[in-house]
Amino acid sequence: MPWPDTLAAKLISGFIARRFDMDAITIRRFDPPMGAMPFFNNSATPDMRKFELQQFAGPLLKFLTDLAVPLEDGAKDDEALDELVTEMSTENSPSSKMVAAIDKYYRFQDEG
Amino acid sequence: MSSIFWRSMGIASRGIVILMIAIPIVAYAQPMDSQEDEFVAAVTDDGKETECKFDDTVVNEPAACIVELFLEGDKNALRTIAAEYASKNIDFLDISYLDPDNTSDKGGFSVTYKWNAESSDQEVDLENGRYLMRRKSYGLDIDGKYAFNDTLNNNDLSTISAKFSLERGDFGKLRPIVNAEAFMSCLVDLQKLVPQPTDSNDVDGWALYDENYSPRGKACWTDYGIDEIAKSYDATYVYAMDFHANLEGNQDYSDKNLVFGLSAALAMQTSSKNKKRNIFDFPFRLMRESFSNDSSYVAPWPSVKIDIDSVDASNNEMREALTSELKFTRATGEVAFQTILANFKGDPVRFNVSYRYFYEFSAPNEIKAANMDSFDYVAMSLRFPARLIPIIDTDDYEFYFTYTTGQLPFDLQSEKAFEVGISTNISQLARLFGE
Numbered sequence: 001m002p003w004p005d006t007l008a009a010k011l012i013s014g015f016i017a018r019r020f021d022m023d024a025i026t027i028r029r030f031d032p033p034m035g036a037m038p039f040f041n042n043s044a045t046p047d048m049r050k051f052e053l054q055q056f057a058g059p060l061l062k063f064l065t066d067l068a069v070p071l072e073d074g075a076k077d078d079e080a081l082d083e084l085v086t087e088m089s090t091e092n093s094p095s096s097k098m099v100a101a102i103d104k105y106y107r108f109q110d111e112g
Numbered sequence: 113m114s115s116i117f118w119r120s121m122g123i124a125s126r127g128i129v130i131l132m133i134a135i136p137i138v139a140y141a142q143p144m145d146s147q148e149d150e151f152v153a154a155v156t157d158d159g160k161e162t163e164c165k166f167d168d169t170v171v172n173e174p175a176a177c178i179v180e181l182f183l184e185g186d187k188n189a190l191r192t193i194a195a196e197y198a199s200k201n202i203d204f205l206d207i208s209y210l211d212p213d214n215t216s217d218k219g220g221f222s223v224t225y226k227w228n229a230e231s232s233d234q235e236v237d238l239e240n241g242r243y244l245m246r247r248k249s250y251g252l253d254i255d256g257k258y259a260f261n262d263t264l265n266n267n268d269l270s271t272i273s274a275k276f277s278l279e280r281g282d283f284g285k286l287r288p289i290v291n292a293e294a295f296m297s298c299l300v301d302l303q304k305l306v307p308q309p310t311d312s313n314d315v316d317g318w319a320l321y322d323e324n325y326s327p328r329g330k331a332c333w334t335d336y337g338i339d340e341i342a343k344s345y346d347a348t349y350v351y352a353m354d355f356h357a358n359l360e361g362n363q364d365y366s367d368k369n370l371v372f373g374l375s376a377a378l379a380m381q382t383s384s385k386n387k388k389r390n391i392f393d394f395p396f397r398l399m400r401e402s403f404s405n406d407s408s409y410v411a412p413w414p415s416v417k418i419d420i421d422s423v424d425a426s427n428n429e430m431r432e433a434l435t436s437e438l439k440f441t442r443a444t445g446e447v448a449f450q451t452i453l454a455n456f457k458g459d460p461v462r463f464n465v466s467y468r469y470f471y472e473f474s475a476p477n478e479i480k481a482a483n484m485d486s487f488d489y490v491a492m493s494l495r496f497p498a499r500l501i502p503i504i505d506t507d508d509y510e511f512y513f514t515y516t517t518g519q520l521p522f523d524l525q526s527e528k529a530f531e532v533g534i535s536t537n538i539s540q541l542a543r544l545f546g547e
Binding site for chain 2: 001002005006007010011014015017018019020021022023024025026028029030031032035036038041042043044045046047048049051052054055058059061062063065066067068069076077078079081082091092108109110
């Protein structure tokens with residue numbers, strides 16, 4: 001299954017593509033596992049990997065904040081960051097879970 | 113009593129893995145939920161070709177076919193399928209097949225398990241114009257790797273760990289984007305005009321989508337100046353300290369240490385402006401830029417973690433046999449690094465590495481003589497999309513070559529092992545084997 005056809009998916013895949021010289025459509029089409037994403041250090045210990053994932057997740061959420069994407073009612077940035085890093089830490093989890101984690105906390109323009 | 117408990121954990125792990133291997137067999141022997149999934153494989157048995165076909169119309173024969181595949185077919189491939197299927201469906205387990213480089217060692221399944229419970233008090237602070245993270249957490253982690261069939265396991269230690277940690281991250285200065293609303297409207301309008309195909313395997317549909325969406329989508333990003341903003345890396349960092357109590361052991365906890373200690377970690381990202389200052393990435397950057405002169409990728413600095421621990425090895429038979437000094441102080445360090453070596457039309461070739469070092473302070477002579485006062489261990493991985501290999505007509509997954517060498521404190525042998533594998537969605541892989 002590809003990533004969902006939503007604005008959240010376009011923004012996240014576009015951000016990843018621009019950071020790592022990748023093709024956003026390829027990411028959305030094939031939904032690669034987290035372990036195949038360019039921010040995932042497969043050799044590091046889980047503790048170390050978590051720090052490195054925060055180094056990508058933090059700037060991604062800052063990008064959404066710069067775009068003034070609002071949080072859902074009652075949602076908090078810190079919970080979004082925590083859930084995003086947790087999802088990103090599972091090597092065999094599909095990368096589309098990043099979209100689900102972010103969509104849960106932020107309200108995008110195409111959500112009405 | 114305690115040794116019975118730890119040995120029973122090993123037996124329980126074996127039971128879990130047997131279940132994990134059985135689940136995919138049963139799963140393939142039942143109609144799949146998705147009408148789009150299909151498993152096709154051919155087996156040659158003394159010149160007789162048998163075809164196992166698994167789709168929405170054929171559901172009666174697959175069990176026998178799967179058994180035959182296991183008996184006569186490419187067993188390693190099937191083991192990989194089984195391991196990937198189980199790993200995908202169970203979050204706390206990851207199963208893989210280990211293939212040591214020494215022919216006298218056995219290959220076999222290994223299971224990596226991980227479970228954790230955590231309570232945290234975290235905040236993201238936007239008030240001073242920077243995106244900052246502060247976090248206090250209390251947690252319990254259980255993780256390790258168990259290898260079956262006497263397979264050489266020179267991967268991670270098994271640990272049970274309780275800890276209190278403090279983390280802080282600075283992810284850069286907030287820069288509100290004035291064209292943000294118009295940019296996102298541009299993407300939403302395009303989304304309505306050019307809908308994305310719903311099936312990853314719709315090759316023609318995605319080609320048409322790429323043709324219609326790509327130029328207009330890129331225009332949305334560039335016309336509003338978002339392309340440059342997204343490509344620009346700020347200097348960011350995360351640092352952390354923790355106080356921990358660990359129980360660490362060999363894979364079945366028959367030898368174990370009780371550890372109390374303090375650790376500190378630092379991960380840093382270079383900014384785009386200063387990317388040439390990252391000397392660790394120098395050779396990789398040269399290689400990367402020789403393949404692509406417009407690369408916006410900026411490699412992070414190597415991440416560093418240091419632990420100072422007080423170790424009680426009263427239940428470590430291996431140490432007890434050598435010395436009566438069972439309490440000691442140990443330093444552990446890890447340096448990890450990841451980068452992109454090259455990029456072929458949006459397909460990155462990735463390299464990542466982790467080096468770990470263990471050192472015992474003031475080790476007794478018996479320990480030094482047995483070469484147990486220091487250990488080091490390296491794991492490295494080279495990864496690239498399978499479609500870079502022209503003979504494989506698929507875009508579905510990434511190939512990887514992993515090499516590990518060295519010794520962790522509880523390993524009895526110092527050996528090298530290669531691990532070659534694929535990272536994929538199981539239904540895509542099953543179809544590939546079928547084809």
